[in-house]
Amino acid sequence: MDKAAIEEAAREPRWWEAPPRPVWEEEPSKAGVAGKGIVLFGACLAVLFPLWIVIVTSLSSKKTITEAGGLVMIPKDITFIAYQELLSGGQVTRAAIVSVGVTLAGTLFSMTVSVLAAYGLSRSGSLGHRWLLMTLLATMFFGAGLIPTYLLVQSLGLTDTYLALILPSAVSVFNILVLRAFFMGISPELIDSARIDGAGDWRILWQIVLPLSRAVVAVITLFYAVGYWSAWFNASIYLSDQDMMPLQNVMIQLVQKQEAPVGVSQAIKTGQISGLAIQMAVMVMALLPVAVISPFVQKHFKKGMLTGAVKG
Amino acid sequence: MSNSTVPRSRAEAKKTEAAPRAADAPGEGPEKELSGKLSLRLRFRRDRTLILMTLPAVALVLVFNYIPILGNVVAFQDYDPYVSDNGFIAMLESPWVGFEQFQRVFADSAFWDAVQNTFVLFFLQLVLFFPVPILLALLINSVIRPRIRAVSQAILYLPHFFSWVLVITVFQQIFGGAGIIAQTLRQRGYEGFDLMTDPGIFKFLVTAEGVWKDAGWGIIVFLAALASVSPDLYEAAAMDGAGRWRRMWHVTLPALRPVIALLLVLRVGDALTVGFEQILLQRDAVGPGAAEVLDTYVWWNGVRNQDFGYAAAAGLIKGLVSVALVLAANKVAHFMGEQGVYKK
Numbered sequence: 001m002d003k004a005a006i007e008e009a010a011r012e013p014r015w016w017e018a019p020p021r022p023v024w025e026e027e028p029s030k031a032g033v034a035g036k037g038i039v040l041f042g043a044c045l046a047v048l049f050p051l052w053i054v055i056v057t058s059l060s061s062k063k064t065i066t067e068a069g070g071l072v073m074i075p076k077d078i079t080f081i082a083y084q085e086l087l088s089g090g091q092v093t094r095a096a097i098v099s100v101g102v103t104l105a106g107t108l109f110s111m112t113v114s115v116l117a118a119y120g121l122s123r124s125g126s127l128g129h130r131w132l133l134m135t136l137l138a139t140m141f142f143g144a145g146l147i148p149t150y151l152l153v154q155s156l157g158l159t160d161t162y163l164a165l166i167l168p169s170a171v172s173v174f175n176i177l178v179l180r181a182f183f184m185g186i187s188p189e190l191i192d193s194a195r196i197d198g199a200g201d202w203r204i205l206w207q208i209v210l211p212l213s214r215a216v217v218a219v220i221t222l223f224y225a226v227g228y229w230s231a232w233f234n235a236s237i238y239l240s241d242q243d244m245m246p247l248q249n250v251m252i253q254l255v256q257k258q259e260a261p262v263g264v265s266q267a268i269k270t271g272q273i274s275g276l277a278i279q280m281a282v283m284v285m286a287l288l289p290v291a292v293i294s295p296f297v298q299k300h301f302k303k304g305m306l307t308g309a310v311k312g
Numbered sequence: 313m314s315n316s317t318v319p320r321s322r323a324e325a326k327k328t329e330a331a332p333r334a335a336d337a338p339g340e341g342p343e344k345e346l347s348g349k350l351s352l353r354l355r356f357r358r359d360r361t362l363i364l365m366t367l368p369a370v371a372l373v374l375v376f377n378y379i380p381i382l383g384n385v386v387a388f389q390d391y392d393p394y395v396s397d398n399g400f401i402a403m404l405e406s407p408w409v410g411f412e413q414f415q416r417v418f419a420d421s422a423f424w425d426a427v428q429n430t431f432v433l434f435f436l437q438l439v440l441f442f443p444v445p446i447l448l449a450l451l452i453n454s455v456i457r458p459r460i461r462a463v464s465q466a467i468l469y470l471p472h473f474f475s476w477v478l479v480i481t482v483f484q485q486i487f488g489g490a491g492i493i494a495q496t497l498r499q500r501g502y503e504g505f506d507l508m509t510d511p512g513i514f515k516f517l518v519t520a521e522g523v524w525k526d527a528g529w530g531i532i533v534f535l536a537a538l539a540s541v542s543p544d545l546y547e548a549a550a551m552d553g554a555g556r557w558r559r560m561w562h563v564t565l566p567a568l569r570p571v572i573a574l575l576l577v578l579r580v581g582d583a584l585t586v587g588f589e590q591i592l593l594q595r596d597a598v599g600p601g602a603a604e605v606l607d608t609y610v611w612w613n614g615v616r617n618q619d620f621g622y623a624a625a626a627g628l629i630k631g632l633v634s635v636a637l638v639l640a641a642n643k644v645a646h647f648m649g650e651q652g653v654y655k656k
Contacts, residue, residue, distance in 0.1 A: 018456050022543070024550035040451060040460075044467045046524065050482045053492065069499050071485060071492040117369030119362075126359040127352070132366045139377040142635045145627035146607070147614040148383025149376070155399035168376050171369050201361040222473075230475030233589055237615050248477045252593070255481045283481055290473040295466050301532055 051287070058082055058280035065274045081273055082281035090263020091242075092250060092282060098162075099229060099247040106166040106228040111221055113171055118179035119205045136173045153238055164238035165231065165246070172227075175220045182216040183209055215300040222297045226290055247286055255279045387413055387625040393618060406621075413625035423626060425601065426609040429515075433586040433605060436519050438579065444523055445530030446572065450564070452531065453538045465535075468528025476589045479525050483517070484508050508594070511602035518587060518594070533571055541567045573648055581641025584634050606630045 021027075053071050060072045061079050086092040120126075121133050143149075149168065158164040186209060194204050210217065232248035239245060253259050260268050260275060261282075268275045350358070383403070390409045395402040417423050448468070455461050471479065486492050489506030498504045507517060541563065549559045588607040595603045600612070610630065614623025 016457070016459070019458070021456070022547065024547055026556065036451060036454065040455065040464055043448065043528075044464050047467050047471055047528070050486060054482065054485070069495050071495070113368045113372065116365040120364075120366035121362075123359075123362060126362045127355040128359070128363055132363070132370055135370055136373055139373055141638050142381075142631060144377060144380030145384060145624065145631050146610050147386065147620055147624040147627050148380035150615060151383050151386065151399040151403070151620065152376070152380045167372070170376075171372050173373070176369060201365070205365075226473045230473075230477075232475065232477055233592070248475050251477050251481065256477075256484070256593070280485075283478060286478050287474055291470060294470065294473045298466055298469055301469065 051291075054280050054283050054287075058277055058284050060274075060277060062271065062274040062277070065276055071276070082277040083285075085264050085267055085273055086261070086278065086281055086285070088263075091261045092247075092254075092264070092285075094243060095245055095247045095250040096285060098244060102162060102165050102246060103225055103228040105162075106170065107221060107225045109166060110170050110172070110175075110224045110228075111217075114176050114179060114220065114224075115205070115210070115217070117171070118176050118183055119201070119209060121176070122180050122183035122209075124184075136176060140173055150237060159238050160240060160244070162244070165234050166228070168234060169227070169231070172224070175223055179213070179216060179220055182213050186212050218297050219300045222294060226294075229286075229290060247282070251282050251286055254282055384624055384628050384631075386621050387628045389413075389621050391621040391624070393620060409621070413621045414629070416622055417626045417629065422600070422604065423609060426604045426606050429602070430584055430586055430605040433515050433518060434583045436515055437522060437586065440516075440519050441522050441527065442576070442579065444527040446534055446568065448527060449531040449534035449538060450560075453535060453564075465528075465531075468531065470528070471525045472529035474525065476525075476593060479521055480590065480593050483521055483524075487517075509597045511598045514594070514598045514602045518591060521590060522587065533575070534568060537568055537571045538564065570648075574645055577641045577645045577648070581638040582634070583637055584630055 053073060056075045057065065057072045059075060059078045059080065059082075060068075061077055061081070064072055064076050087096075117136070121129060121136075123129070153159060153164055153168055158167065190208060191204055194208055199207070230248060232246070232252065235244075235246050235249050236252075239249075250261070254261055261278065264273070264278055267273050268278065356363075386403060386406070388408060388410060389403070389406040390412075391403065391406045393399065393402055395405045452461055452464060455464075474482075484491060487507040488494070489504065489509065491506075491508075494504035494506065507513060510517075545563045546559055549563055554562060584606055586605055586607075588605070588611075591603055591605055592608050592611060595608055595612075600608075604612070606626070607630070610623045610627040612623075613619045613626065617623075
């Protein structure tokens with residue numbers, strides 16, 4: 001065999017090539033491969049196609065949308081006029097700022113509380129460890145119910161404050177368990193050597209445990225952030241002031257109840273912009289942050305989900 | 313778990329000089345014996361930072377998960393929110409009515425409609441939703457090109473992170489009366505339709521939305537179970553003459569069985585909770601007859617109609633049955649040798 005052939009046999013498969021099959025495995029039939037491909041492609045298309053329509057319609061001019069009879073599938077003369085209109089002040093701009101603010105503040109708060117609790121509970125054998133853990137775990141089995149929670153938030157005077165969007169659902173016991181399981185998997189020798197060198201618990205958490213847990217911390221941060229970003233129910237029952245509403249609630253008004261957003265309605269009436277493009281642009285604003293960030297964290301999902309789900 | 317405890321206590325013993333000298337000897341016993349010799353005061357001094365770190369979370373849980381349990385007393389009251397601006401004082405001042413609210417709930421045919429809708433939806437999801445992630449995971453697992461696997465997983469995970477508002481809006485834009493399919497049909501001269509306001513198919517619609525949003529996310533657990541199967545098993549089966557399908561039946565499916573059983577049990581335990589936010593958002597479009605489930609029933613009577621005592625009674629019934637179901641489900645999980653939500 002000459003050198004080129006050996007190299008050819010030893011090289012890594014290109015991305016479109018299948019890695020080598022074990023000898024005992026039979027070659028798949030052409031029909032089987034095609035069938036699998038079609039199903040998988042169809043499933044991915046079912047996810048991507050609606051998003052494509054939403055994005056393209058939001059970028060289309062009124063003329064294109066009318067010609068397409070509503071929703072646009074093939075982009076023509078791309079325009080950002082809907083976004084300019086929405087982001088030049090008014091209801092949607094304010095709602096977007098509220099959503100970003102609540103998401104940032106809420107995620108920071110939730111992560112701080114959860115990481116501390118997870119570390120505090122990660123050393124089995126510490127005093128009160130079982131009791132504290134049980135207090136948290138028990139809440140996974142029962143909820144107090146919607147009405148008593150509503151009355152409590154009201155009694156605490158949280159209605160019509162942004163705290164009502166953060167505090168009632170600030171900690172997720174499931175997320176704490178995931179973090180805790182991960183922290184418990186960190187080599188105890190490492191922590192002990194730090195302790196012998198004189199590091200306290202705060203320092204160990206900050207300089208050893210957290211840097212080693214970047215993956216799971218990223219996953220849980222994403223979970224919390226998505227939770228805050230997607231939440232609309234608390235705002236709908238605890239807030240009465242329209243100006244305080246986050247983006248999701250404004251989206252309900254605009255798209256589901258077909259109301260034109262304040263500040264843009266004039267432009268729609270005079271026919272400058274299509275109302276549909278405005279609706280789609282609001283939807284893009286709601287989905288974009290999530291769609292952009294989650295693929296970066298996705299390689300850690302499996303690890304994070306499993307440590308939490310299985311070990312408890 | 314246990315391997316982390318021994319060195320910790322030994323290091324602590326050096327630092328605090330609190331533990332008996334024997335702790336420094338090699339081959340020392342497990343943590344339990346050691347901590348038993350430490351006095352409570354010393355253990356507190358050793359662990360106070362850890363306890364302090366846990367307190368914020370515990371405090372939040374106590375306030376927002378435990379205290380409201382007491383608020384369920386309004387189910388036994390004729391709660392009047394106008395007695396006082398403060399809900400707590402209103403609770404103290406409202407008259408007690410015993411089980412009257414519960415009798416009202418049980419006498420209401422709308423409540424039983426909600427019960428029925430809840431169960432029908434649960435069974436639909438069990439039959440039409442539950443198998444989808446398993447099949448998808450098997451499919452993806454059989455794809456051997458890593459790049460295709462990674463890309464399709466990334467795409468399928470995506471909708472899980474969209475809010476329900478967005479998911480429902482997307483469905484509306486496609487299947488609704490002004491949606492893309494109906495529009496196209498009308499342009500071609502056919503009659504349009506509106507799936508979003510049709511009570512007859514509402515439950516299927518809700519299930520389909522659930523599949524679109526979360527079926528892709530559900531494959532993670534199954535893929536992990538599949539990844540843990542040793543390739544040797546497949547090879548051995550192939551050597552014994554098992555074809556592709558026999559290997560699937562005798563190697564792949566047994567590997568998935570514990571995960572499937574566990575998730576199934578847990579889902580049954582959660583049977584009374586079917587898509588609260590999702591259904592609430594679409595309740596007005598199809599009407600309560602088809603869309604009302606137990607959670608939305610409580611929301612409607614309590615938050616909307618301000619009949620707090622009545623709604624709390626309905627919520628309490630649902631809550632108690634749910635707890636019973638979850639505990640029973642965990643018992644079954646333990647019986648099958650699984651861990652369930654908590655350990656035995």
